[in-house]
Amino acid sequence: MxxxxxxxxxxxxxxxxxxxxxxxxxxxxxxxxxxxxxxxxxxxxxxxxxxxxxxxxxxxxxxxxxxxxxxxxxxxxxxxxxxxxxxxxxxxxxxxxxxxxxxxxxxxxxxxxxxxxxxxxxxxxxxxxxxxxxxxxxxxxxxxxxxxxxxxxxxxxxxxxxxxxxxxxxxxxxxxxxxxxxxxxxxxxxxxxxxxxxxxxxxxxKERANILKVTKGQEAAYQNVIKTKQKTAAQIRSELFSLRDSAAIPFGVALDLANFASQKTGVRAALILGVLKQETALGENLGTGSYLTDMHPTRDVPVFLKITETLGYTAGSMPVSKQPGYGWGGAMGPSQFIPSTWACYGGFINTTTGKCGKGTDGTYAGPWAYSEAADIIRRHTGKSTPSDPWNNKDAFMATALLMKENGAAAGTYAAERLAALRYFAGWGNATKRAYAFYGDGVMEHASFFQNQIDILGN
The missing domain is CATH 1.10.287 (Helix Hairpins)
Known part of the structure; x- marks a missing residue:
């Protein structure tokens, strides 16, 4: 019973x-x-x-x-x-x-x-x-x-x-x-x-309406508009290139940085510029946040504090991406790397394992330390100081390195677009239709910048 x-x-x-x-x-x-x-x-x-x-x-x-x-x-x-x-x-x-x-x-x-x-x-x-x-x-x-x-x-x-x-x-x-x-x-x-x-x-x-308004639908008038918009090489070089959480720089300077990163990684310069342009456009919609309220508290904050300490920055004064309403922000600088990702490129290691990921306790608590030998960005740029996510040269190189890792160096349209999608959504979500706009946007920007580069090369 x-x-x-x-x-x-x-x-x-x-x-x-x-x-x-x-x-x-x-x-x-x-x-x-x-x-x-x-x-x-x-x-x-x-x-x-x-x-x-x-x-x-x-x-x-x-x-x-x-x-x-x-x-x-x-x-x-x-x-x-x-x-x-x-x-x-x-x-x-x-x-x-x-x-x-x-x-x-x-x-x-x-x-x-x-x-x-x-x-x-x-x-x-x-x-x-x-x-x-x-x-x-x-x-x-x-x-x-x-x-x-x-x-x-x-x-x-x-x-x-x-x-x-x-x-x-x-x-x-x-x-x-x-x-x-x-x-x-x-x-x-x-x-x-x-x-x-x-x-x-x-x-x-608005652009469509403006074209029709200015030209009144006349082809000859449109050709005149195109001619007046055509720029000289000097004008192209001096035009400002906007960057996320950083001051705008002349396009010529941005191109030099992209070319340098391209030579080191094999990723097309126009594509590097396209990714940074897309990240800047996204930033205009989200705005700037603070690590105190917008950054993942266990995954990223411990690394962020070590990064800012190593670079001599005050953590609370450094701009990061704003939390998008649900989930977490906290991405840093023009390349928009979160701290736990930057660690793997910028030389920050969890001392319990000697690697850039989680520690022996399964968390990102650390303690963390900077290792020059592990600083991949510094090795490629030739700098004598730790890599800095808010430094333009380091940010351009970081973007190029991640895009190379994502497969962009293959150089085909499909490979570059997929690499851009992986940059934004990760490998697991890169093929989701909901994120396709990012890859399309990067490639549109890259096409525009390639045209500008070709004009400068002639």
């Missing part, structure tokens, strides 16, 4: 959570996801069509009709990207709801497991309180005595199993909560990107 009671306890622990988890992944959720994925696939086809139109138009001779058509295609592509990102946000929202339900089910399961454990302890105590002599002298039969002994052993075994189940449930719950946090951060990032894309569309629409 006791053994039957134990079985009921154990079954209640496992069966009920399975029902709850099954509800969390119901057919309705799966059907909705399939519908969103189908809509997203259709939008991706339409985006690809607009991309093909853009490529064909850009091959044509410069004309009013061509350039208006290019702007129209860019605007339409951006609108489609916004719609596609909206679908991605809706999918993420569903995932967030599903993860939240899973966590609730796991929490309920943990409560039941603890209740079951308490009941097992009670039964153990009941059997433990009865000594062997008491049981032998009792009115119970010998067969009942040995049944109680078997029950005692069985309960001990169930106790061990229950401890294992509770530990597994806690670990699973922690994993689900981490995934939930990641989904929320990704959703917020996509919402911020929507604002960026909307502003881009507004700028393109």
């Amino acid at each position: 006791t053994r039957f009671f134990i079985s009921i306890i154990v079954l209640s622990v496992f069966a009920l959570p399975m029902l709850a988890l099954a509800e969390a992944t119901s057919g309705d959720v799966n059907n909705r996801r399939a519908q969103l994925e189908a809509e997203l696939a259709q939008l991706e086809r339409e985006i690809a069509e607009q991309g093909a139109v853009l490529q064909e138009k850009q091959k044509e001779r410069v004309s009013l009709e061509r350039d208006v058509a290019i702007l129209d295609a860019q605007i339409e592509k951006a609108k489609l990207s916004i719609r596609a990102r909206d679908l991605s946000i809706r999918t993420l929202s569903d995932d967030i709801g599903e993860k939240a339900d899973t966590i609730v089910a796991l929490d309920d399961k943990l409560i039941r497991e603890k209740q079951s454990l308490a009941e097992l302890f009670r039964k153990t105590k009941e059997l433990d309180d009865s000594t062997m002599m008491e049981l032998l002298l009792s009115s119970e039969s010998v067969s009942n005595f040995f049944e109680d002994v078997d029950d005692f052993a069985s309960i001990k075994e169930e106790l061990r199993d229950s401890f294992v189940v509770i530990a597994d449930t806690k670990a699973t719950t922690a994993e689900e909560k981490t995934r939930l946090e990641e989904r929320k951060a990704e959703e917020q990032q996509l919402r911020q990107l929507q604002v960026f894309e909307q502003n881009k569309i507004i700028a393109q629409q």
Whole structure:
């Protein structure tokens, strides 16, 4: 009878959570996801069509009709990207709801497991309180005595199993909560990107309207506008190149820095400039923050404090990227590296391991130290001081090194675009349609800068 009671306890622990988890992944959720994925696939086809139109138009001779058509295609592509990102946000929202339900089910399961454990302890105590002599002298039969002994052993075994189940449930719950946090951060990032894309569309629409207003739709008038906008090499070199969290510098200086980094890494100079231009554009939308409120407190702050101390800066006065609403900011300088990433290029090591990652305790707590031998950027620039994320020469080199690591040195359009996407979203998210705008934007900027470089070379 006791053994039957134990079985009921154990079954209640496992069966009920399975029902709850099954509800969390119901057919309705799966059907909705399939519908969103189908809509997203259709939008991706339409985006690809607009991309093909853009490529064909850009091959044509410069004309009013061509350039208006290019702007129209860019605007339409951006609108489609916004719609596609909206679908991605809706999918993420569903995932967030599903993860939240899973966590609730796991929490309920943990409560039941603890209740079951308490009941097992009670039964153990009941059997433990009865000594062997008491049981032998009792009115119970010998067969009942040995049944109680078997029950005692069985309960001990169930106790061990229950401890294992509770530990597994806690670990699973922690994993689900981490995934939930990641989904929320990704959703917020996509919402911020929507604002960026909307502003881009507004700028393109204004440019289109201005062209038609100035030329009144006349090709001859447009050709005159183009001629007046054509710049000499001297004008190109003197034009200011804006940088994230740093003063603007003449384009000629920026090109010299990009060329130097290109010679060391094999990454095209125009592409390096394109990445830095895109990062600056994103920064204009997010703004500047502080390490105290915007930086990841356990992953990045310990490294950041060591970086600023080594460079002689006051940590609180150094600009970093603003937290985008959910998740963390804290990226530094023109190249926008977070401190834990800069550590691996700028020579900062966790003294417990001698490497730039987590310590032996599994965290980024440190202590941290600067190592000249580990400073990859310094080795490439030839500087005599530690690499500095707010120094332009170091920032250009850092961007080039990461782009090389991402595959940009292959030199093809596809390789460069993918490397840019990895720069922004990491290797795991680089192929997600929601982030495609970044790769496209970098390549558009790189094309513009390559044209400027070609003019300077003639």
